[in-house]
Amino acid sequence: MNKQSIRLSVDAVVFGYEEDHISIVLIKRKYEPFKGQWAIPGGFALNDESLEAAVERELQEETGIKINYLEQLYTFGNPNRDPRGRVVSVAYFGLVRPDAFKIVAATDAEQVQWFSINDLPELAFDHKHILEKAIKRLQDKITYQPIGFELLDKKFPFSDLEKLYATVLGRAIDRRNFRKKIINLDILDELDEKVSRGSGRPANLFQFNPEHYFKRKKEGIIFEI
Amino acid sequence: MNKQSIRLSVDAVVFGYEEDHISIVLIKRKYEPFKGQWAIPGGFALNDESLEAAVERELQEETGIKINYLEQLYTFGNPNRDPRGRVVSVAYFGLVRPDAFKIVAATDAEQVQWFSINDLPELAFDHKHILEKAIKRLQDKITYQPIGFELLDKKFPFSDLEKLYATVLGRAIDRRNFRKKIINLDILDELDEKVSRGSGRPANLFQFNPEHYFKRKKEGIIFEI
């Protein structure tokens, strides 16, 4: 067998949600190739660490961000995707809670920044392609798995959830029907707490109950928006 | 950066359907490790070929099978999954038409064989794990994408489609409602051909019309079983 010389990297598209828009974390590259350009965080896997461990390590090193949800997205293996040679990248898909926004802001000097997905800079490598796939995954998956909660504070008013869905799916959502549907799934705990944000009637807070969700799922209830 | 020594392989879980059961292609390993054990086809990627090309080449070399549908499944990167050292494997998911059964049967001497997924031998490496993921993908995807047709002859009687779904999903299907649903999608051409197989009224043949499907999809029709 001839000698294989392929290097393996991991990359992560990390989504956040705040103020009615979806953002992702980008880093500004310090070295060639694509020096000075924005890219999604990532790097080479070590010989003895799992792919998940590699992503988590790279995210920690490059952004200091506290990831909340992580899953494999896709593996990109086009022979020409990296000018340094053959690099196959296993891309991951991550979600963080709103408080992670501040963490990144604090390490601003390290060239880490949130970008709204409606206002992105040019990206290094094939990262635009990776990102497109990630956005599609987010849009698809949010409709059949309860991952939206991973983008909100643990306790949230119903309107936050509704706006998140409207933003991600890019369409209006009927407030009453949406609420009815979610409530009927019986996977949220309604708390005895209210929050008032600006004018308007204060909203009751809700909390996703994963145990209840899994129980309901086994009973045959299906999450679907 | 320290020297990375990770090797990259590709593997393929190839599904076929015939006589009311789902089968996959396995090969008997000629070399260590796991010599003599059954495994899903695959091998190391070459430096300058895409991952898809690598899978197709390996499938060709090892099984001679004519693949009909191929998509990436998942990348398995556990550091201990291969006793030879660190090997990360990009697994693919494939479907073939019934006529491919015969092709494999013809190359029987090469230790290639179809196994019903209800009657599998022990598998090498973490291939059982890969297979489980593939089966889940098949079951999920067949309900929201028209991939079932890739497992049938181009022209098929409706009952074949119905039995395929019953087999894959592991549950009975109401014949009338199923037919109604599929017909209403308006993605099949009804042919002026009949086929008679054994006793019973001869069945009309149908054919999947991909162009029509994509047109309908753009119009907002969603495939869903």
Place this chain on the structure above:
DNA sequence: ATATATTTGTGTACAAACAACACATAATGA
């Protein structure tokens, strides 16, 4: 303090989709 603007919270009626179900037809084979 009062009026206005803003956001939350809630129910009903109509339409569409789903689920359950039986019998006639066209062939084979005994």
Place this chain on the structure above:
DNA sequence: TCATTATGTGTTGTTTGTACACAAATATAT
């Protein structure tokens, strides 16, 4: 020619989805 087997088809009741408006609770401006 009679029994068996598989195909082909429609209706009805139930469930789910969709459209839609007004009262309650607060903040803000006057």
